[in-house]
Amino acid sequence: MTGTETAQLLTIRGLTKAYPGVVANSDVSFSVAPGEVHALLGENGAGKSTLVKAIYGLVRPDSGEMRMRGEPYAPTEPRAARAAGVAMVFQHFSLFEALNVAENVALGMEHPPRQRELAAKIRAVSEAYGLPLDPSRLVGDLSAGERQRVEIIRCLLQDPKLLIMDEPTSVLTPQEVEILFATLRQLSAEGTAILYISHKLEEIRSLCDSATILRRGKVVATCTPREVSARDLAEMMVGTALTPPARAPRTDWAGAPALEVTGLSVASPMPFGTSLKGIGFTVARGEVLGIAGVAGNGQDELLLALSGELKSAPGMVRAAGVDLGDKGPNDRRRAGFVVAPEERLGHAAAPGMSLVENALLSGWVRMGLVRRGFIDWAATRHFAEGVVKEYDVRTPGTHVAARALSGGNLQKFVIGRELSQEPAVIVINQPTWGVDASAAASIRQVILDRAAAGAAVVVISQDLDELMEIADRFAALNEGRLSAPRPVQGLTMEQVGLMMGGAHGMHVPEAGAADVLHAEAADAEA
Amino acid sequence: MMGSIDPILLIASLMVASTPILLAAIGELVVEKAGVLNLGVEGMMIVGAIAGFAMAVESGSPLMGFLGAAVAGAALSLIFAFLTQVLLSNQVATGLALTLFGIGFSALIGQGYTGVRPPPTPKMDFGPLSDIPVIGPMLLRHDPMVYVSILIIAAVWAFLKFTRAGLVLRAVGESHDAAHALGYKVVRLRVLAIAFGGACAGLGGAYLSLVRVPQWTEGMTAGAGWIALAIVVFASWRPWRVLAGAYLFGGVTVLQLNLQAAGVAIPVQYLSMAPYLITILVLVLISADRRRAAQNAPASLGRVFHASS
Structure with missing residues (x-):
């Protein structure tokens, strides 16, 4: 299901946010349709993070307009964003090391069920989506990849309409990236829109339906990543052509290893x-x-x-x-x-x-x-x-x-x-x-x-x-x-x-994963 | 010689001796679990001691005294909260200043109250239960605050372990940045925790001046607030261990007083040192597993939170 012009999920028009001394976002506009995987591409400091923080209610824009399914949308806090169906997987700062997986998930939900039910739900949903997790383990003892699964499961349990992912693959092995992408494609097929933030070009080319490219806070280009080369994407992102480093021929040095x-x-x-x-x-x-x-x-x-x-x-x-x-x-x-x-x-x-x-x-x-x-x-x-x-x-x-x-x-x-x-x-x-x-x-x-x-x-x-x-x-x-x-x-x-350790227990999501998620959700409501 | 010490009486009096520290420590535990280090416990205790004393003398009701002490302790802690949470001042320096301020301020208000006797706090009457041999005189003939303090311990334990608000409090103490990113009100929650800690410290101080001693003298807390702070750390931020640590300290205090009275051939100075040494030593041994202790410590303890985004 791809959206038409009239049926966009999220539309942003003319969003501007300035901090003292730096304009993080300047007149940024783009839109995301239901089920679309949309990339936000840019270097460090290009304003990607500020933009998604505005969508998640952590930053209030100075001017500009956001609309969710045509309705005005101006979240003043993450709670309001979550209520509107927005969930976010953070790059840093959102897990608590001394708390266990279930407690961490509960903290990201508006109305968490009781711990025992929540633990069972985490087990079932994480298994169905190929991201197995043990709800009783301390997050501090988990690997970076497992921590990210906690964040993803926390988002999935809220049944989001828009899932924001901030540099999700920086902590994954290539095998884990493949599986994550299978999970994301499945979510997208189920109708969840995904806003995917990255500076990794090949990933964006293989996963995303469309891309908005930011440079110094401004939108510099919009494209369909599959139709352009990684080199073109890089040039749009950086603004100049980059030369790979040159290496001098190796000299053979005598003696013991240094x-x-x-x-x-x-x-x-x-x-x-x-x-x-x-x-x-x-x-x-x-x-x-x-x-x-x-x-x-x-x-x-x-x-x-x-x-x-x-x-x-x-x-x-x-x-x-x-x-x-x-x-x-x-x-x-x-x-x-x-x-x-x-x-x-x-x-x-x-x-x-x-x-x-x-x-x-x-x-x-x-x-x-x-x-x-x-x-x-x-x-x-x-x-x-x-x-x-x-x-x-x-x-x-x-x-x-x-x-x-x-x-x-x-x-x-x-x-x-x-x-x-x-x-x-x-x-x-x-x-x-x-x-x-x-x-x-x-x-x-x-x-x-x-x-x-x-x-x-x-x-x-x-x-x-x-x-x-x-x-x-x-x-x-x-x-x-x-x-x-x-x-x-x-x-x-x-x-x-x-x-690097292969897939670390991750596996391709099951076909009926969405049923598990929603069956569990229905049980919790009943 | 040792035979002159009655174990029943010893345990009964250790519960009384421990209660001020217990109250102050459990309050500070909640504050530290929220990620704030308030070194003003001593100051809040002594202000609670004089405020409770004055309220009880003026109104004639010990209950009013304890209420007044809790309010006074909380009010003083809110100064700390304003300085550290709103103006982002350094928590260590602000807490020390609070202690110095509290000691001086209490001496000022307390001038007219030296030598006055407070209204007596009645003992609880559990009816026939209080007459059970051994258990009755040992555990069931105390004033209500002893039981209230144990109830607070149980309540804090259950609050931190089972409730959502308790989970949020622990989360804020663990990583205020993450809690903020998820949309929790870090500053508001910390101010509430600080006020609770102040109220508990105030109650502990009032217990000293209204029950334990009972009269008002300048500087009467004599370091109880500092021991409460140490107990929180060495108890690895666990409520029931705070109870154990406080009772251990109270127990050794009472025991060494008894030994002094019995004229044991140990210099008095060593006996006076004993409660501090033994409590710290035992708690250090309990929390010797550094890895586990570190996991229970609030990771954001004492760090200034500034919402940057």
Whole structure:
């Protein structure tokens, strides 16, 4: 059932929302028909999130009009949006780790049934839609993919007319993505409209009926994604043509592997963390090892164990033959390690400190910025200014606080600060997370340049395309274990998915899934 | 020498000794479960103590005294709520200021009440049940507030475990951003929780000045509010463990007083230290499993909530 012009489910006209200093949405118009899968495509900061928050009643637009089935629609809170049949699967911030699955589902419903009935319902519906869940488990113990199932089931139980999904596949393996898409297609066939937010072009091409493309808060194009190429979509999204990073030919460096990790097992220091179990790999000079994995499978712990923030037993980590297993961060820095963690503000950089001070914090060991306990500020400033210049960090100066920089610029600064220390071993977690496409491209390029200059590089990322682009060899983390690294050349998406743990118990939805959902709903009402 | 201590009397008096801390701690438990750290418990207790005392003396009714104490405690906590939830001030600093303010303010109002005797709070009469040997004198001859405090514990436990409002409260304390994204009123709920915590602390203070001591002296809470705060943490935010912790503290307090009276050959200073040391030690041992304790701790505790969207 596809809608005609007169029978749109949701129509948005001229929606505008400004925050101090930035216009998040400017005169945005589009419409979604019942049963349509509509993509909202755009880079980070293009205004997708603000737009869907307005539809879900979390943000009040400054001007513009929304209509639901022809009726004026202006939700002032999520409750009103839910009552109008809108449900949303969030990218972040909507589950409670210390509560169990059933409690989390109940919190997203207006009139939840009693816990025992709700648990039975969750079990039945999740099974029917191929997203099996155990209602009594704590959400904190679930994987990122399972957490997302909780959100989806929570939405389905409200029987939504419009389902909003914000970047749903960033936490799924390729196999899980396929199954999720089967579920979404089934929902769409049952008449549920889906507003699908993503920046992944191939996914949008395979799933969506139509697409609205946003750039800097404005609608720049509307198209049918199946009829245009991914390259055209990318150009519409970014506004310019992108060049893939260039790689220099590999040099064969003699000597012991630059980084050797054997049987690395450490307990996670975080309450709901994943402990590392017997991780082993080697990286030669000039080589890039890409480590994939769904969020929460031990990426943060691996970074901590490699940086030395989390100490391991002697012999587990060696650099160029030297044992660093039980050494802390500064000893490892002296041995040539540089590390860029995922969390830019608070881990990689101190938010309230200036760029000069932040440069000192990680650079003093290798750059000789401290003499007899006193800081050499002139040299530190020179170092920071060099990073800003060489890595094209857009900032009024090195005196500004780290938190004042945009995500992409701060990431360029953090990466630049580490890479300009003439490292022997580079470890980076999520190098381009939340960074716009042109900054991401330049970050990938400098990583490749460092590898070409003889450094061993470990890139941990959840972006498979990124790993395929820059890595020489590929491995995946799954529940704290690392698969055996394989050369990227000739690796298929299916093999990659299996290395990441395959479908994790998900299966294709049953044909009668809608009946299960509605039968259960009818029971609950009766 | 030990024979001079009557176990029946000991248990009866430990229930009385524990009740102020119990009331203050269960109130603070609710506040912390909602994700707010209010270090003003001591201040709210002592303001409750003088407000309850003054109300009871002026009206001649202990019941009016307890009501007044609850209202005064809640009113004081609402200052904290306004500062931390509306003006987004730092919770630790604001709570400490509240304690200092409460101690000074209570001394000011209390000037005319030193040496006055409050109207006696009647004991409950359970009829023939109170005459059962051992159990009667031990458990069934107390004033109503002892039973009220245990009822509050049971009510808070059931509220957090079984009701939807309790679930929302826990959710807000766990992640205020997620709760806000789902459309729950984080600030409103926290203000209500803070007011409940203030009322409970006020009741605890009034119990000190009207039943336990019973008279008004400056600074009479003597750190009871701080012990209540510690008990909440070491009880891993569980209501029945708060009861156990408070009774343990009260029990050791009463026991060491008895030992002092019996003239045991241990320096008095060690005996006076004992309740604090033993309570903390036992609760630390109970909550030794750090992983489980961390799961029960409200993850947003003490963090400032600012609705950005």
